[in-house]
Structures are given as C-alpha cells and as structure tokens.
Amino acid sequence: MSPPTTRDKIIDAAMAVVREQGVAKLTLDEAAKGAGLSKGGVLYHFKTKDDLIRGMVERLINQCDKLQLAYYDKEPEGPYRWARAMVQTTFDPNGPASDKVSGALLASVAVNSELVAPIQAKYDEWIERIRSDSPSPMLAGLIGMAMDGYSFERIMGLKLCDEEDEMKMKQYILDLLKAEPTHE
Amino acid sequence: MSPPTTRDKIIDAAMAVVREQGVAKLTLDEAAKGAGLSKGGVLYHFKTKDDLIRGMVERLINQCDKLQLAYYDKEPEGPYRWARAMVQTTFDPNGPASDKVSGALLASVAVNSELVAPIQAKYDEWIERIRSDSPSPMLAGLIGMAMDGYSFERIMGLKLCDEEDEMKMKQYILDLLKAEPTHE
DNA sequence: TGCCATATACCGTCTGGCCGGTACAGTACC
C-alpha cells in the first residue's frame, strides 16, 4: 500500500469527525483541520461537501465489499458460504459496524438522502449474492437483517449486549448456518 | 383521544420534515411552517431545538412501547410471547420502522448524540423483556437484531425486498418462534 | 543550460445566506 493520498486523508478525517463529534459537526473546515490542510485545500479535492460525502460512501462500499470477498475466500465451500462471509464481515473490526467507516452512511442520510443511492445498489448486489447459495433464503435473509441491525446499532451508539455476548451471538449464527443446510 | 395539542402538531411536523427532506433540513422555521405557526410559536413550546428533539424521541419511545404492550396482550400465552409482540410491533405501520416516528432517532443522533440516551434506556428494558420469556435467548436476540435491522433499513431508505417478501419474512419469523420452543 | 509555460496542489480571505435564539409586541380568552 502506497502512502495515503491527501484525498484519503481527508476522508479519514471526515469519518473521524462524524465518529467523535457527530454528523452535525462535519464541516469542511473541520475535515480540513483533521487532514492537516485548509478548507481551500479540501475544496480542491472535493468540489462540494456532497462530493466529499460521496467519497466517504464510496470508501464504505469498497471497504465492505473487499472484506466480504476476502472472507468468502477463507470460508470453506458449501451452502451459505456467502452468508457466512457476511457474518464474518459484519463482526470484523473494519467492517460496516466499525466506527471508522460507518460515519459515511450517517452523513449521507443526514445531509442528502440521494447520496444513499450507491449504497442501495451495492446492497442489492449483496442480497443477491447471499441468496444465490443459501438453501433457505429466508434464514439467510433473517440473518442478513440481523447483521444490518448489529451494524446500525453500533452506528447509532445503541448497545444491545457486551462484547462477550456478541461473540456468542456470532458463533450461534454460524452454527445455525451449519446445522440447517436445508431448512424448510 | 383529544384533538392533538399544538405541541403534538409541532412534533408531527418535525417528523415529517425529517422524513421528507432529511435531518439537515430540520429547522425551527420549517417545523413551525409544517405545524402552521411561526418560529416564535415553536420556541414557546420548546425552549431549544434540542428540546424539540427530546420531544420527538419521547414520542418515539412512547409510541413503540404502547404498541408493543398492546401486541403483547393480543398474543397468546406461551414461550416467546414478548418476542412475538416485538415482531408484530416492528412490522406495524405505526411501529419503529414507520416513517412517522423514526425521524426522531435520526435527528437525535445527527444533532446531539446525548439525546439518544433515553432510547438506550428503553432499549435495555425491551431486551430484558424479550429475554425473560424466551426459551432460547440467542434465538430471541437474533430476531431482535433482525427487527432493528428492518427498522433501520427503512429509516435509511434502504430496501431489501418488496412488501410481499416482507410479509413472508414476518411469517417465517413467527413460525420460528412457534417451532422452536426449546432450541439449543 | 537557461527560460518560459503550464499543471498540480494548496492557502487565506471574503461573502452571502441560513439558522438558533432573544426580545418584545400583540391577541384572545378567562
């Protein structure tokens, strides 16, 4: 990996602002300060604030997608392979539930709901993937919903259980995907 | 039900703004316009904007709680009664996935993350409830996460399937809660 | 090798608009 470009540094800083101070505090000035340059500099790389958020969303999507593909490779073959990869991705510290990337979603919804569109597109793709190799699409769908729930809870700052319980839950879900090759 | 108070009308209008224009557009002026009065009028009822959001959050909590209790009464006795009530609540058109109430959560997170606190408190209570009568707390927890996922997806404007599939999913989940009285 | 031209990357300043909040002046009903 080459050293992060200025563009990347700005996105990092913007994510950090959302995480630490909330979406409302995400200003060009603040992002600039975090990235170590001036607002003018930020506006050189991103023409508008919406553009910056687009960049954040793109980062979110790429990061999650890359992660999911990596986990897919690591998972053994067999039914529910994509679903298993999704579970691993969700609980990964760099996954969608991570503070580091999730700000993008929040920012996009808060500022301009049109900016969610690329997420929706990728989202459809993910769902399609998971359905493709799941003997019970319903079970896979349920678990997919739950993974979203987990991610969103983290983003919103709602805690439903401590970390120990989370690991148990992860294992429980993975067991479900082993034990029920052809449920229904 | 007595006719809605001005206070209620303001909250309704604020919710509508969040729903239709996004959190960023939620201003005192806009909420006032929606409620049919001036900003001064709004500020008479809510001393600050945070105060208004607190009101929205309170509304969200009360509405969901009331709904859940009502469904609990309607559900037949037996295991997973609270979990079943939660599923019904989630899919209810006035439930947490409803456009009409969900804006509160978004607004609170976006504007001032401290305002989420009352939600977290209620949230803990709901989780406790569900665990209390679930033979498999893991299954109940999974379904709870999925219900959150569904609600949040709606709030964010992400669609995972059409309405027909949603109803199938609801039925699938309710069947799970019948078929597995003592899973694990 | 020296000179100009252009592109890239960035800074600092300014401005116009928006928005939260204040102050105060009604109005209407009891």
Add this chain to the structure above:
DNA sequence: GGTACTGTACCGGCCAGACGGTATATGGCA
C-alpha cells in the same frame, strides 16, 4: 388584568462555496 399563546424583528455566529493568489514540479525548446 393576567395567562396562554403567537407573531415580528432582529442579532450573531457559522458555514459552504467563490476567488485570487502562491509554491513547486514538469516539460518543452533554443
């Protein structure tokens, strides 16, 4: 005449975006 409520006018701060400028690198060319 007081209380509950609503409107109007305004202030001060913040912020997106525009703009003009600067420094450095690159490349052509004589």
